[in-house]
Structure formats: structure tokens, C-alpha cells
Amino acid sequence: MSIELRLSRASRIYRPSEPLEGKIIVKSPSSISHYGIRLTLNGSVNLQVRGGSAGVIESFYGVVKPIPILKKSVEVRPSGKIGPGTAEIPFSMILRQPGEDNLERFYETFHGANISIQYLVSVDIMRGYLHKTISTTVEFIVESDAADLFERPVSPEMVIFYITQDTQRHPLLAELKSGGFRVTGKMSTQFSLSDPITGELTVEASALPICSIDIHLLRVESVLLGERIVTETSLIQTTQIADGDVCHNMTLPIYVILPRLLTCPTILAGPFSIEFKACIVISFQSELSKLHSKSDPTSPRLWIAMETLPLELVRTR
């Protein structure tokens, strides 16, 4: 006996104003009698605080109380019987009733380190006391409604950056400090989630040969814990744009596709906030770097120069 929830969209992406549609597929060799089939929608912001920036006491608690967004339950079938073989039960549920007062905004689905915003649909076939309830759960993905969306920025905002030995706040190798280097470029910082990060970068000068230039995509998750805000920055994705000592004065493109689920529109809510940053890291060839190969790529090192730019991600039509 098996049960499966199949949503109408392969991508499982729905907007709050749209009905969630699909089928419950029950396969069974014999007929099943039940006390009703119930479909439950559940959406919430789950917060947790791990060690590091959190204090000792808070770390005991770990999990902060989740913030509910959506909770709905509907009986799709009254009690009865399902015949043997494969049975398909179609369903359709409106996520947000117009005029209905919701618990919270429909944040977009996000899977982070400390914060995750998740929407689940589950089905339960209740079979009384003697039998176990048969159930299954599927995650669906929520993207913002067209009505709530920004107008697409006419010209994506480009930030011009330049990275030299003088813009670095951490100590550098002596030859780098004295010989100097200069990397300039521009990058879009406000753009649609469906678009890649674009821009360009030029190595104008460098005293040491370059080993690699990477764009690190970082998420900054902040959780309000009592009076304090606990913020943690973590790495989502690394994209190399230069491998080795590239020619100077040659424009290299920056092109980073945002990973789904791991990114969402920038949120600055009361109890929590989710922000993103891009960090351009230039690592220079150095014997020292070989000794520290496994370390966090964004931590400041003698042979590394970096520039971090805040991003504003938006959902566009």
C-alpha cells in the first residue's frame, strides 16, 4: 500500500493567490475503509541559533519558536472506502483567501543555515484506532504574487568597485603591500532572482601572479533573540571567474547564476532578516596558501584581497 502526492506543476512553484492543485494517488492491493482523507497545508519560518555569535545560554535553547505563516486543513473525502488498485483523488486548495486575515506574510521559500522558510502539504488517511494513519508530506515552493512584486528595474544598478592594497583592512604579504595591485570592475547589486549576477572585472596591475579570482555568494541571516540580534554569515556558492594569472587589462565577465531555494528576495522582517552579499576574492600565488588549503575562503589571509558588496534580490514578474 502506498500513497503519493503529486502536484500539478513539476516545478512545485505556486504563488499565494493561486490554488494549489494536484492528486492524491493511493495504490493498494485491497480496498481500504477510512474515516476521512484530510489535506493539511503548513507554512512557517523556522529559526535556530547555533553557537558562534550566540551566547552560552541561548545556545542551550538552540531553536527559537517558529513563526507560523499558513495553517489550513481540509477534508477532501468524507469517511468511506477506497477500492483496490490505483485511486486518484484530485484536490485544489486556495493558499490565501482574499480578505482572509493571514497570520503572516507569505515569505518566499528559503533554505538557509539558521532560517528556513518552508511550505508543506500533507495528506492523512485516518483509519480509526486499529490501523495506523497513512500519510505523506511534500514540500511546495512559494514565490511572491505578481501583485506584490517590484516593477523590474529598468536599468539594473551597477556598482563600480576597485580593489587595491589600500582598500584591504587586513594585513597583506609584504611584496603585495609594497608592489601593489589594482583590480577594477562593476557588478549589478540590485537584480531579479531569475537573472544572473552580471558585471565585469579587469586586472589592471599586480605585483604577484594571481592564483584565482572567485565570486562568493554569501547569505546573512539575522535572528532577533530577546534583546539581541544574532547574525551569521555563511557561504552559499563559489564561482570562479579567473583561473591562474590572467592577462592584465583584459575584461573578464562576471556571470553568476543564483541557486534556487538557497536564495530568496531580501527580507527585513521584525523577528528575522535575510540578506545577501557578494564577495570578490582575489587570491595571489603564495607558498603560504598551500598550508591553509582547507580554510574558509572568505576569511582574510595574507595572500587574499577581497571586496564585499551587499546585494538586493527582488522577485520580478
Place this chain on the structure above:
Amino acid sequence: MEFKPRNYNAQREAHALPLVRTDGHPLSAPPSHHPQVDAVDNDHNDFFDPLRGLADNATDCKEDVQELESTSREASSQLPTKEWMSFKRFLMQKFPVSKMVSISSMSNVIMKGVKVAEKSLTSTHLEELEDPEKCAEDGVKVVTRQEYISRLHELKDEINRAWHANDRVTSLKLAIKVARLLMDTSVLHFYPTLFVLSMDIMDMLGDMVWERIKWKAEFAEDGTRLFSLPENFQARDICSDAKETCNNWFCKIGSICELLPRIYLELALLPCWRFLVDQPEDSLHRLVMMTRGLSDPLASAYCRLYMAHCAQKLPRSDTGYLVKCVNDINIQLMRIISAREMTHRNSTDNKRLLFSLMEPTIEYIMKSIFKDASKSQVSNVLVELGSRRNQVELFGSLQCISMVLHHLLKELPAEVVTSNAMEILHIIECSNDYSFDQCLNYRLLGFRLSERRSQMDIIHDVVDKVIQVLSQNSSLDEYLKIVDAYVDIVLQNQMDNHLNTILGGILNRACNKAVAEDELESLQTILMKLLNHFKGLEDVFALNHFLEILDIMHGSSRSFVNMHILNLATRNSSISDPTTIQLLFEISQALHDDLDFLNAKGDDNQPARLISRFVHMVDYSSELERHLTFLVECRGAFGNLNELKETLVHSSNCLAIKALKDAKKHLSFVKSCIAFGEVTLPSISAQIKQLNLYLETAEVALVCGLVSHSDGLIDSAISCLLSLDCVDGSRTTDIEGILSAIQKLFCLLIMVPGNPEQGVTYFANNILALVNSSSWMTPAMRTRIFCTTLTLTATLSQNKLPYHAVHGEIFGNDLLFFGDSSYLHELVLLSESVLQNVVDSIQKEPSPAGRGCIALEACNCIASSFVVSPEISQICSKLIETAKSCLSANDKYLQSTIKFLDKNLRAPVVAVSSVAV
């Protein structure tokens, strides 16, 4: 027995065909004024005489060819895969790989990672192979090439298997691992092979993804076909589900951290962009830019190569992206070249290796750029390559690495090269780096220029400039390489002063050193070009330095040139200029001295034939003595050539006859000619040829009135025949040839005055004795010789011989023995003994058909030689009987022979034949 009297003159007249003078040559073209022919030509215009091509036909033909070419070009563009396949094969073969490949720790990690995923036999074996000590030392490991390759094949199979097991994520992961292998360029020689193998895997993955998304677009989830995508579909034709899948693929690829595998995989999936957007070319341009981030020249060059390959899968692609690639390669190479040795630990040798590894990629990209590019496209490409503002000066500021320039020059359309020759020359002059030999670029320009006729002034400027550049080059090899390319242009435009300079330059650079093998090769082609250009050899010999240059050559190249010279010299009718003869004689001597070397290769003896032909062609006209001296010299100089000796005898015989025709004096000269022949003849080893030459010389001696010489020569001929028997072990000799030589000897004997002391039938008897004693002679051959003897005796018995020696002082036997009964008696005696032998030998012939034939032959011969007598008719009827028993009654020869006998022998034969029937 009595010989039949014959009147040869009357018979000749009776049998002669009537001769009528004609107006036209039978082989000449039919006269056009002939009305009938005209009409035929007009009516049948489609008639095409291949030998007599009409003007309009020829143009039709050319158009056809052009059409064919264009269609074939279309076909080839439709099948870029075929080209790619051959290119891949070329890549793998061009760089031979040593057995072991060292792989850096980076790719080794990948190998290991794969191993963990699936412990195959080879991978465990690989582990065993890994030398832990070495690994610890420098992070480099060594595997055999074969194992590396088989591991790649395994990976390919794994990807395929995972895909078909619906585990596409694993397929992608493995493909990324394969692409990562390409980051390690330390394998150097192995890199092209690695590239080709990895590309197969990338292409396979790309095709699978394409098929899957296409399937999603065409079929519903339950497998029913919704519609079929047209070849030129648009992004809007694709359902959102398929688009979603496609987008996912690009997202997955986009999340690859390393640059190189990310680029490779996106290239593999490049055609899939068509499902999402209508301008997939935009992605291509971005990828070109992204490739700039690869600093390793080898990795980026091959990445661009793959880009050129993948872009061909897009329906329409302009070549702009490739031009950008070339520009980027240019910049990258310039950086390598300008980098000081101190900063780069690569030595120049390493860089050269690097360049040679990169060369195929540049070649392929250049080819792709100019493949069916129109004229305007070409100039656009050039403008972009040089990033110039205007099109007026196409090559204005183009600065190229010489290797890039070389392949650009190779692919440029000929008209662009000719019209911009000076600019190109300037660029070549500027691009002197070690990525490519500058002299090869000069050389290529020369070849490209000679493809088309171009304006005189441009050509003059170019050649002036090149000569000037050449004058500063002291290397013979480079000098020759460049000159080789320009010599055609110089010759075609009659730049005689330049030719002088060039030849002088060659000599200057070559005189003080040994000429190396490849220099000889260039020298050879240059000399060949000179030889083929001038009409007469005298013109070539008259060139300054030509002969001196010929002198500095050696070995097979020199022989080759010498042979070519001789070939040219002997193409005309005769060689009479004494200096030319002397030069050719020296050339022949040189060739003769090198001959052993040529013989060793087992070639057919072309040089010997050429020398003989040259000797044959020599003509001193009236200076006969000098000619004879020349022949004597030749005999001395070319002692090893058998063929030549024959020519020498022929020539001396010709000289004797010529002297005879002059009629003034010269008996002593003729004697010396004959003596020359007599001396030369014994050393000829080919016996049949020797035999024929003895006869020829004997005849000449006879004609010149030297009876004793001729007798001696005939004796020699007969002893030559005798020795033929002894020496000839194998039966493959030319029996027919020997027979005809003997028959010829008999013909000669008619003219030879009989020697009363030895008996008039002395020679004939000798030959017959030889025939009887030679075991190798076939019965048919014997019979024929006997018949000839009969004819000879019958002829000699006549009162007037059919022909005489031309010489006035020699009398034929008809005059010498007129009415001499003992003479006649001797002849009859001979013929009687022969007659008996004839009948006997016919019976010995094994094959019935052959027996019938020779019986008829003998019968004819006997019937025409003798007056009818019972004895003769008995023999004849016996022969006819033999023939009838062997041949069918309808045989034409048999019937005509019976008719002939009827006429000559009357009654008896009829009786016999009736009995026989």
C-alpha cells in the same frame, strides 16, 4: 629435284596494291569547309568529342565543375561532424604520447574520487601503481597512457549507464569530473588526446540532454506525441515544462565552482539554449569572454577549439565570436612571448612545445572563420582582428603573433592576399617571434601570391622587398625556403636581375658548407622550377651560377635534378650544340656515378634509360669523327650500362651508313665504326639483343663493302646462337624472337657472296647443324627454320636475285656463280637433306593444331620452291594429309593451300584428297 624459276619483278608488280595519292592526312581534323560535316555539327550540338573540345563546351564544363564544388561545399557544411572526426584523428596522431602520463595531484584526487564511487578492477590496479613515495615528494603520480585512456572510456560508459538508469545527476557529476581533468595541462603531449576523449564524453552528454528536452517538448508525460518540432523552431514553441527542465540544467552547470569545467559543460549544452531563447549566440559571446579567465594558454586554446566545434551546432552563427577568440589568443601569446625567462620558469624549449601543441587549435579556428566567408565578411574579420576604425587600410595596425599570422595568411582568400600583399609583408616583417619561423611566413606569402596573377607593380614591390629581406639572412636553409616560394613569381614576371641575385645568394651561402638534407630538398624544387620554366636547356645553362649550384648538390636530390635535365634534353629531336652535349655528358657522368645508390632501391633503371636516350639523341651532323670519338668516350665513361652499349652500336652503325651516304671517302672511317661495333658487341650481356646487333652490324658492313668483316660478324652471330643454347637454362626466353633473328640471318645470306673455299652453303650448314643439335628447339621452330632454308636455297638458285647489297663492289651470288653447276648441285644437296628433316620434325610436334599449321606452311613453301615432280607431290600430299588429320575441313588456310596446290601440282593432289575424304 629442280628449283622453280621465279621472276621477282613481275611477281612484285602483279601483287602490288594500286597506290593513289590523297589530299588530306587521314588523322587530321575534317576540313570545316565541307558542307556535309557542317550540317552534322549543327544538328548534333550535344555531340562532344573529348579530344576536340569546342570553346563553348569547355565553359559549360567549367560551370558544371563549379556547381559541383558548391554543392559539395554545402554538403560538407551539413556534415561538420565528418570534418571534426578527421580533425580529432589528426589531433591524436599528431602528438605521440610517451607510455607514461604523469598526472598532477589535482586530477589524481578526481581519479580517486571516482574510484571510491566504483571500485573497478583497473582503478584498484591504478592504486597499486601509485608510488606512495613519489606522491609524497612532489604530488605527481604516473599512470600508463593506456590506463588513463581506458579509465576515460570507463567513465564514458558509467555516464551512459547512469543516464539510462534515470540517474542523470550522477551522469552530470561524472561529466564534470571529466571536464575537470582538462584543467591539468601538465600532461603536455597527452593533452590533445585527453581533449579528444573528454570531448567525446561532453558531446555525448550534450546530445543526451538535447534529446531529453526535445522529447519533453514533443511528447506528453504519458508518452503520446503532441507535435514534432520543426528544424528551425523558436523558443516560444517549447512548453514550459521542457523549458523548466532546460533551465534546471543550466542552473546546475552554473553552480560548478571551477571556471573551466563550467565553460566546457555549458558549451556541451550550448544548443539547448535554443529551447529558452531565440538568440543563443549571446551566450556564445559571453562564453568567449569567460574563457579569458583561463590563464593557462593550452587549456584556453583547446577550450576555444571546443567552442568553435560546438558553435557549429547552432543554426546560424556568425564568426564574430571566433574573431574575438583569435584576438584573445593573440594577446595571451604575446604575453608569453614577452615574459622574461626569469619570471617564467618555462624555458624557450617548453614554450616551443607549448606553441606546437596550440597550433592545431589556431589552425582549426582560422579555418572555421574563413570557411565560406563572403568578401565583405572577410574584410569585417580583418577589421575586427586589427580593431581598426576604417576598412580602407585593411591591415593598418594588425599586430599578430607569427603563428596566428601564419594560419590567417593560409586561410585568407587569394584575392585579398594579392591586393594587400605589401601590407601583409609589413606585418610579417613586424611579427618576428619564436612561436613560428618568420621565414615560413615569407614563404607562405610567396605561395599564396603565386596562386593568382596580380598587379605587376604590387608584385614588383613585394619581390623587391623580399629580396632585400633575404639579403640580410645568412642562413642557407631559410634563404632556400623563402626563395622556393618566390622563384615562380620571379620567373613569370621576367625579373631577370632578381633571378641573378637569388642564384648568387644561394651560391654565396652554400659554397662554404656542406649542404644539409632538407636544404637539398628545397634546392631541388627550386632547380626543378627553373628547369620547367625555360623553353630550352641552353637558356637554363646560360643562367649565372646555375651550373655551380648544381655542382654543390649531392646525393639523390642531385640525381633527381640530373635525371630531370636529361629528360628535358631528350624531349626534343636531337642535341647538336657541342657545349650542351659536353654539359649533358658531365651530368650523365654524375648520374652514372650515383647510379649504384639508385639501383640499390630497386627502381627500374630510369637513369640508364635516360643516359642511353641522350647518347642516342646526340648529333654532331657532319662532324662524324667527332661523333665517333664521343661514342668512344661514352663507352669508357658508362661501362656499367648495358642498355647504353646497344645504343652505342646502333649509333656507330648509323654513323657508318651516314658516312657511306656522303660517298666521298671515309672507307677507313667506316672501318673504324664497324671495328667500334665489333669491340663493343661482345660485352653486351643480353644475348638476343647481341644477336640482333651482330646481324645489324653485319648488314652494315656488307652494305659498306666490308665482306670479310660481315663474314666475321655472321660467324659471331652464329656462335652467339650456339652459346644461347648452353647458357639458356630457363625456357622463358623469347623463342619467337630467336626464330625471327634466324630468319633475318637467312635473308642476309641472300646478299652475302658465297665463299667457294668454304662452300656456298657454309653458313646455312652451320645453322642447320646448330638446329639439329639444340635440344631446346621446338619441332615447330625447327620446321620453320628448315622451311626458311628451303626458301633460301630456292632463291639462291635463281638467275637473278631479288635484291643485292647496295655497294657497287659487291656482287651477288647470281653473278658470281652464274651457270655454275656445282653451285646448283650444292644447293640441291642441301635442300634434299632438309626436305627429309622437315617431314620428320613435323611429326614430332605434339599439339595437333600446331602440327596442322606447320604442315601447311611447309607444304606452301615446298610447292612454291620446287618444280613439280613425283617426289615433290608425294611429299606435299603427305603433308596435306597430316594437316587434314589435324585441322577441320573448313579451315581457311587448309582450303587455300589445297587450292594453291591444285593450281601448281595439278592432278595428283586431287586424287589423294579424294582418297582422304
